Amino acid sequence: ETGVTQTPRHLVMGMTNKKSLKCEQHLGHNAMYWYKQSAKKPLELMFVYNFKEQTENNSVPSRFSPECPNSSHLFLHLHTLQPEDSALYLCASSQDVGGRRNTIYFGEGSWLTVV
């Protein structure tokens, strides 16, 4: 138990569906992140939020839409995805975005399959 909870753990969706991934952290952190991990590829940073404000969008297609209503919750809204978007989506949090010593805590991930 890392203190970062992701739901659902598994999601299958069609290319015309709209779905959302949810992340909640119980660590009192101020920064939250979305990462994508495709098969046989390194983790890719997608979005960063610090104190609810988006500070990084790593050239992510608009079919992925993040939302951070408060420092404890982060959503990833999904619409009109492609099969190549199938991957493990990881949420993470840290005390804040700065700092070489900051530890980042990851959730267990949401496995997404687009059919």
Next chain:
Amino acid sequence: DAKTTQPNSMESNEEEPVHLPCNHSTISGTDYIHWYRQLPSQGPEYVIHGLTSNVNNRMASLAIAEDRKSSTLILHRATLRDAAVYYCILRSNDYKLSFGAGTTVTVRA
């Protein structure tokens, strides 16, 4: 973040030590060395980090070369639960944790 180089894979026997090397010849003077690991079907988890001195915690030890161009993560007694991908990452003063391919550790019973 500066680049790191790790072997693709390593094997170990249960209850034996595992030494995981990492080369980071372009490390800057203020970069911290972090290690994370990712167990199958889980998100990465923090293992240990250090700057110059060797570090120990309940999970592992981190030995840092005097010139800081390399480091070694040491698992003192490998268990089956230690089978994972281990990532060596250099952190400068920003938030971007950049993961490479890591080292896949296999533990034989």
